[in-house]
Amino acid sequence: MRAGGGERDSAEALEKLCRAYWPPVYAWIRRQGHDKPTAEDLTQDFFASLLGYGSIGKAEREKGRFRSYLLGSVKHFLHNEWEKGQAQKRGGGKAPFSLDALETYEREAVEPRDEASPDSLFDRRWAETLLAQANQRLRGDYEAAGQADRFEKLKGYLLGGRSGVSYAETAAALGLSEAAVKSAIFKLRQRYGEILRYEVAQTVQDPSEVEDELRCLLAALMA
16 A cells, blocks of 8 residues: 555555565566566566556455455556557656566576466465565564574474474584474474464455465465
C-alpha cells in the first residue's frame, strides 16, 4: 500500500518490493523464452510500470494473495504493454532498481534449470524468496543478540535438516552440552517458523490464508 499510495516514501517502498520479489518475476519471464538481457529489461520495466500506473496500490484491495496479483500483473504487462513496443519506460524512464547491481550468484540462482512450467517456476522462486527473507531476518536477530557464530553453526539444522555435523561436534564448537544444542535448535526452528509466517502474512489479505499459503509454497519447493 505504501508503494502505490502516493506517499513520499512510496518510491522507497516500491524499491523494497522490487528487490524482494524480482526473482519469481524474472524466472517467469525467462521461461517465456526471452534471453537474459531481454528478461532483465522486461523485469525492470514491469516493476517500473507498477510505479508509473500506481497499480501496485490496488493489490491490497483485491481479494487474493499478492503472489497471485503479481503473477497476473506480469502476464498482463507482457501481453498489453511490452508487445506494443513502447519506447518510453514507465516511472519517468528510470527503473526502480537495477539488476546490474546484483551479485552474479543472485542472478544465476534464478535461471531456469529444468522443464517446470512458467507458473510452477514462479511459485518456486516466490517460495525461495520468502525463505531467504526469513533466513535473513533470523540471522539479523542472532547478530543483534551477539550470537552470529551460534547462528552459523546451527543454521544447517533449519527446516528439519541435519547440518552434516553431529550434535556432539556442534556442542563442542559452541561450548554447550548436547542437550543445550538440541534446545537451541528447537528455538531456532521455532523462531524461523514465526518469521516465515510473518513474511507470508504480508502477502495475503486475510490472516486465515497464511497456513494455506505456506502449504502451497512448501509444495512448490518440493515439486
